[in-house]
Amino acid sequence: MKLLGRKIYKGMVKAEALVTREGISFYGGVDPNTGKIVEVGHELEGQSITGKVLVFPMGKGSTVGSYTMYRMMKNKTAPAAIVNEKIDTVIAVGCIISEIPCIDKIDIKKIRSNDLVAVNGTEGYITIDKKT
Amino acid sequence: MDLTPEEQEMLDGKFGKAAKKSMEILTTLGEIFEADSMVKVYGVQVAGVSYANLGEAGLEFLNELAEDGKVRVLTTLNPAGMDRENWQALGIDADFVKNQNRVIDAFAKMGIITTCSCTPYLIGNTPHYGEHIAWAESSAVCYANSVIGARTNREGGPSALASAITGKTPNYGYHKDSNRHGEILFKIKTNVTGTDQFGVLGKLIGNKLVEIGKKVPYIAGISDASVEELKAFCASIATYGGVALFHMERITPEWNEYSKPNESSVEISKEDMLKARSELIDDFSEIDFVSIGCPHATINEIATIATLLRGKKVKKEFWITTARPTKKLADNAGYSKIIEDAGAKFAADTCCVVAPIKERFKGMMVDSAKACYYGRAKNNFKVRIGNLEECVEEAIK
Numbered sequence: 433m434k435l436l437g438r439k440i441y442k443g444m445v446k447a448e449a450l451v452t453r454e455g456i457s458f459y460g461g462v463d464p465n466t467g468k469i470v471e472v473g474h475e476l477e478g479q480s481i482t483g484k485v486l487v488f489p490m491g492k493g494s495t496v497g498s499y500t501m502y503r504m505m506k507n508k509t510a511p512a513a514i515v516n517e518k519i520d521t522v523i524a525v526g527c528i529i530s531e532i533p534c535i536d537k538i539d540i541k542k543i544r545s546n547d548l549v550a551v552n553g554t555e556g557y558i559t560i561d562k563k564t
Numbered sequence: 565m566d567l568t569p570e571e572q573e574m575l576d577g578k579f580g581k582a583a584k585k586s587m588e589i590l591t592t593l594g595e596i597f598e599a600d601s602m603v604k605v606y607g608v609q610v611a612g613v614s615y616a617n618l619g620e621a622g623l624e625f626l627n628e629l630a631e632d633g634k635v636r637v638l639t640t641l642n643p644a645g646m647d648r649e650n651w652q653a654l655g656i657d658a659d660f661v662k663n664q665n666r667v668i669d670a671f672a673k674m675g676i677i678t679t680c681s682c683t684p685y686l687i688g689n690t691p692h693y694g695e696h697i698a699w700a701e702s703s704a705v706c707y708a709n710s711v712i713g714a715r716t717n718r719e720g721g722p723s724a725l726a727s728a729i730t731g732k733t734p735n736y737g738y739h740k741d742s743n744r745h746g747e748i749l750f751k752i753k754t755n756v757t758g759t760d761q762f763g764v765l766g767k768l769i770g771n772k773l774v775e776i777g778k779k780v781p782y783i784a785g786i787s788d789a790s791v792e793e794l795k796a797f798c799a800s801i802a803t804y805g806g807v808a809l810f811h812m813e814r815i816t817p818e819w820n821e822y823s824k825p826n827e828s829s830v831e832i833s834k835e836d837m838l839k840a841r842s843e844l845i846d847d848f849s850e851i852d853f854v855s856i857g858c859p860h861a862t863i864n865e866i867a868t869i870a871t872l873l874r875g876k877k878v879k880k881e882f883w884i885t886t887a888r889p890t891k892k893l894a895d896n897a898g899y900s901k902i903i904e905d906a907g908a909k910f911a912a913d914t915c916c917v918v919a920p921i922k923e924r925f926k927g928m929m930v931d932s933a934k935a936c937y938y939g940r941a942k943n944n945f946k947v948r949i950g951n952l953e954e955c956v957e958e959a960i961k
Contacts, residue, residue, distance in 0.1 A: 440592060440596070441592070459617075464619070464621070495611070495612070495700065495718075495719075495720030495721060496612060496617045496720075496721065498720055498721065498722050499612060499617065499618055499619075499621070499622040499625065499721065499722070502621050502622060502625050503619050503620075503621035503622065504621075505621075506620075506621040506624060507621065519596055521593060521596075521720060521723065522720060524592055524593060524596055525589055525593070525720055525722045525723055528585075528588055528589050528592055528722075529585070529589070529625060529722055
């Protein structure tokens with residue numbers, strides 16, 4: 433299945449999806465050393481986002497989050513790509529400075545965790561291989 | 565997005581790596597928010613200065629930019645984690661100081677003025693009415709848009725830095741007339757006076773705006789407001805409501821520029837104010853820390869504190885947080901000596917929100933609603949709000 437979106441940051445990558453219906457705050461909500469979600473009560477709490485195509489509706493929280501994403505890239509704990517319904521400034525800037533492929537305007541309900549997702553941030557689409 | 569030949573050349577890398585990365589950030593934001601072009605900015609205020617937030621990776625990002633990046637416009641910095649001269653007296657760890665100075669050095673290398681303050685508008689980074697700027701620091705953004713009538717979106721650290729290096733920002737949001745009108749009318753039915761009460765009002769309106777999903781309030785019923793009161797109000801309404809722009813009838817410069825919002829209005833009564841104020845007073849009596857200057861104290865506030873402290877001795881840790889140039893003014897005027905003789909301490913370049921003082925104190929008294937929020941959330945303090953006089957009284961009690 434191919435879904436068209438809007439390119440935010442260039443790059444092509446294929447990896448397993450990790451999907452949540454909740455927003456993500458990189459500052460305070462993600463541990464840049466372990467790559468795990470640490471926000472108390474978040475539906476992904478305790479799960480690692482490292483190397484995943486991270487799929488969530490929209491970023492939230494402090495603008496310092498962009499720097500947290502950069503720290504994760506340097507620590508090799510960053511997600512492989514980010515897919516959003518609606519991009520916000522913190523995530524967009526974080527992807528640009530950390531060179532993480534990113535697209536938005538995707539109906540994320542069509543993606544399930546563990547699906548194999550190819551993100552084309554250069555042209556702005558994703559293709560999904562459903563988990564069998 | 566239409567780019568000028570020079571902007572396109574920056575994006576293509578002809579002005580170096582830092583300008584290329586900066587223009588990538590700005591054009592991407594411009595496309596997301598449907599800007600048609602870039603606008604020139606008069607000045608920039610950069611946030612993301614505390615080493616505690618940046619860490620080694622953030623510092624590495626700054627160092628990479630500083631390799632060939634130079635700012636093209638007047639650029640100032642947000643508060644750092646410590647007073648750069650007086651950190652020992654304030655009990656800040658020497659390793660932290662070393663790392664914090666590495667951050668500041670990277671900014672200095674890019675040509676940024678390293679006066680670390682959340683009130684750039686008090687110390688020479690002062691745009692005029694209608695001028696475009698790119699500021700981070702939510703309280704200063706709100707002050708610049710609302711009280712000065714300059715134009716900025718709420719920038720983050722990297723996007724503000726990108727504007728400093730290119731001298732440009734994408735033209736969307738609060739840069740455009742079409743997004744600057746008041747959306748909802750607040751009628752204030754009680755007398756509001758003092759930095760503490762303006763902070764309480766900011767919290768009240770900010771909370772309400774979040775609840776109803778609006779961003780730009782039009783506020784009627786305030787008869788008079790000082791720079792200090794507006795500064796406190798901006799900090800509070802930005803903290804509790806994410807507000808970047810408000811209009812205050814007959815007080816702020818654009819109040820009569822756009823049509824007054826005519827849909828449903830919200831009334832603020834004396835009872836509402838009392839209830840909101842009570843939410844900024846924890847049930848806790850043991851105050852061991854008093855802090856004035858969130859946002860950074862003006863010379864006028866420092867003069868008042870000097871008058872109140874003359875010949876007295878403080879019994880509690882008492883910080884006055886301010887910008888370095890304001891501190892120098894206070895030195896010259898003799899206020900600093902009076903204040904320091906009383907045992908109070910200046911903490912220039914920093915503040916009680918960003919300094920690494922988590923759990924160092926139990927109860928903090930302040931005149932700032934913003935400081936109450938961060939004192940609880942970041943530092944695990946119990947808090948109490950009071951006016952400036954009450955704060956000084958608590959310190960000498």
